[in-house]
Amino acid sequence: xxxxxQIPAALSVPEGENLVLNCSFTDSAIYNLQWFRQDPGKxxxxxxxxxxxxxxxxxxxxxxxxxxxxxxxxxYIAASQPGDSAxxxxxxxxxxxxxxxxxxxxxxxxxx
Amino acid sequence: SAVxxxxxxxxxxxxxxxxxxxxQVDSQVTMxxxxxxxxxxxxxxxxxxNQGSEATYESGFVIDKFPISRPxxxxxxxxxxxxxxxxxxxxxxxxxxxxGALINEQFFGPGTRLTVL
Numbered sequence: 001x002x003x004x005x006q007i008p009a010a011l012s013v014p015e016g017e018n019l020v021l022n023c024s025f026t027d028s029a030i031y032n033l034q035w036f037r038q039d040p041g042k043x044x045x046x047x048x049x050x051x052x053x054x055x056x057x058x059x060x061x062x063x064x065x066x067x068x069x070x071x072x073x074x075x076y077i078a079a080s081q082p083g084d085s086a087x088x089x090x091x092x093x094x095x096x097x098x099x100x101x102x103x104x105x106x107x108x109x110x111x112x
Numbered sequence: 113s114a115v116x117x118x119x120x121x122x123x124x125x126x127x128x129x130x131x132x133x134x135x136q137v138d139s140q141v142t143m144x145x146x147x148x149x150x151x152x153x154x155x156x157x158x159x160x161x162n163q164g165s166e167a168t169y170e171s172g173f174v175i176d177k178f179p180i181s182r183p184x185x186x187x188x189x190x191x192x193x194x195x196x197x198x199x200x201x202x203x204x205x206x207x208x209x210x211x212g213a214l215i216n217e218q219f220f221g222p223g224t225r226l227t228v229l
Contacts, residue, residue, distance in 0.1 A: 044204070
């Protein structure tokens with residue numbers, strides 16, 4: 001059974017800092033991996049989808065990498081802003097190409 | 113992406129009652145899912161809502177407790193039956209957009225925050 005872990009569980013950084021969020025998964029036979037953002041009490045916003053054949057994806061200040069062999073993905077946020085404050089979730093498509101297994105989440109706070 | 117709406121956005125219910133949550137998508141989709149997010153936890157898949165047939169439930173979830181309807185390709189409902197305080201959670205529906213062979217991307221609704229007293 002796939003297990004997805006995110007480290008750290010919580011992170012506080014000053015505005016402008018670059019940061020890395022980590023995601024690890026136990027079963028490397030994944031189809032794809034997706035990163036989400038969740039604001040308190042809200043639904044999920046899709047940030048990036050990395051296909052199993054890709055090593056990274058970029059969208060604006062966000063860059064996500066994938067290393068299937070080591071069971072790891074990272075989300076890099078450049079020049080962080082207070083509006084980036086949210087919980088970030090990674091999720092893998094494992095077993096099927098459509099069902100997600102979610103990580104435990106990293107709660108990010110960017111301070112002024 | 114997909115535009116997904118859920119009703120109600122939140123509710124406070126009494127123990128023993130039932131609540132039906134609606135999920136509406138702006139275009140036809142093949143796959144729809146229902147998730148639960150308990151306080152301070154990550155998301156857990158409840159079931160896949162199948163159009164024209166019974167939903168497929170994950171381990172630990174049963175139809176009597178979480179009946180699901182999917183009358184067409186843009187709409188689904190989840191009912192939380194005979195509620196107890198342990199059912200207090202955010203319930204989210206999601207849809208899949210197929211971007212290629214075995215390349216699917218999920219999009220989520222805004223969620224329904226349920227509190228059971």
